Amino acid sequence: MRGEILDGRYRLTEPIGSGGMGRVWQAEDERIGRKVAVKVLPRVDEETSATRFAREARVVGGLSSPHIVTLHDFGEARVAGERVLYLVMEHLQGHDLGAVLESRRPGLPSPAEVTAWAVEICTGLGTAHRAGIVHRDIKPANIWLTTAGTIKILDFGIARMLAPAASMTRTDLTAVGFVIGTPLYMSPEQIRAPEVLDSRSDLYSLGCLLHTLLTGGPPFDGAGTAVLAQHLGDVPEPPSARRPELAGFPGLDALILRLLAKEPDERPADAAEVAALLRAAIGAGHPGTVVAAEPPKAPAPTPAAPAPG
Structure with missing residues (x-):
């Protein structure tokens, strides 16, 4: 597909990543003269795939946050006779x-x-959750740190619409017994009953993500059903058990264990509460440290990484 022009406008130049819902290309918007990222679903063999892809456009396009990737356009084209x-x-x-x-x-x-x-992740999640959307796949690969130091949440391709008016249901989008998400970061309710989960499922996944960033690994390890069983029944270690210096931040231990509670009602109520608890935890560990609603920008890493997908 290199060199193809979609809708007479978007020239695909280089593949830069792939995800569960399609391949991502660097492209040139020839009408405006800017670089963009174009996610392409090259074959629409199953109607559910097309439905999920179209829903991603509606979901992401309806969200406005500096911490959620911006959607510019959505469309359909034919390439080499293929839709x-x-x-x-x-x-x-x-x-x-x-x-x-x-x-x-x-x-x-x-x-x-x-x-x-x-x-910053909490800020983006709060925007999505207030719109009735749960992401369902919060993990390191779906959180982007820009060179300017801003966090962006990527890939709402498997997001579940929670609003009563939403037309999509689990029957529309999954087969019986099929679990959508990433097992290492999946909440217990996402495993047990994905049709009834709410925004607190994302908070559990955020707890897994924080555990990974602070200790180098998720709270539970393994593959397939083994790790799912741990999410359902095992008590996680506090991060300080793996990284002793975190004992100086007891609030972080306590918060992450709350986020990893098996029952949603035992977790913080929403992303805003999590953000407030994070600020309090880091401030208690280092008096005088302030993490604002828009925190200081982190230095950009140097190695290459795939683009959002």
């Missing part, structure tokens, strides 16, 4: 948090850095 759907998003410079973490090994990001990133 394709595409999303046109802002072109991001930077790296996902998985790549950032790998670039620091054997070291780890500081608690202050992680807290600053997490507050």
Whole structure:
């Protein structure tokens, strides 16, 4: 598809990533003269795939936050006689948090850095949750740190519309027994009953993400059903058990264990409460440290990483 022009406007130049819902290309918007990222679903063999892809456009296009990737356009085109759907998003410079973490090994990001990133994630999640949307796949690969130091949430392709008016249901989008998400970051209710989960499921996944960023690994490890069983039944270790210096931040331990509670009612009520608890936790560990609603920008990592997908 290199060199193809979609809708007489978007020239695909280089593949830069792939995700569950399609492949991502760097492209040139020839009408405006700017670089963009274009996510393409090259084959619409199943109606559910097309439905999910179109829904991603509606979901992301309806959200306005500096911490959610901006959607510029959505359309359908024919390439070599084949129908394709595409999303046109802002072109991001930077790296996902998985790549950032790998670039620091054997070291780890500081608690202050992680807290600053997490507050921005909470801001983006709060925007989505107020719109009745739960992301369902919060993980390092779906959180982008730009070269300017801003956090962006990517890939709402499997987001679940929670509003009563939403037309999509689990029957529309999944088969019986099929679980959507990433097992290492999946909430217990997402495993048990994904048709009834709410925004607190994202908060559990955020707890898994924070555990990973602070300690180098998620709270539970393994593959397939083994890790799902741990989410359902095992008690996680506090981060300080793996990284002793975190004992100086008892509020972070306590918050992450609350986020990882098996029952949604035992977690913080919403992303705004999580952000407030994060600020309090880092301030208690380092008196005088302030993490604002828009935290200080973190230095950009140097190694290359895939673009959003």
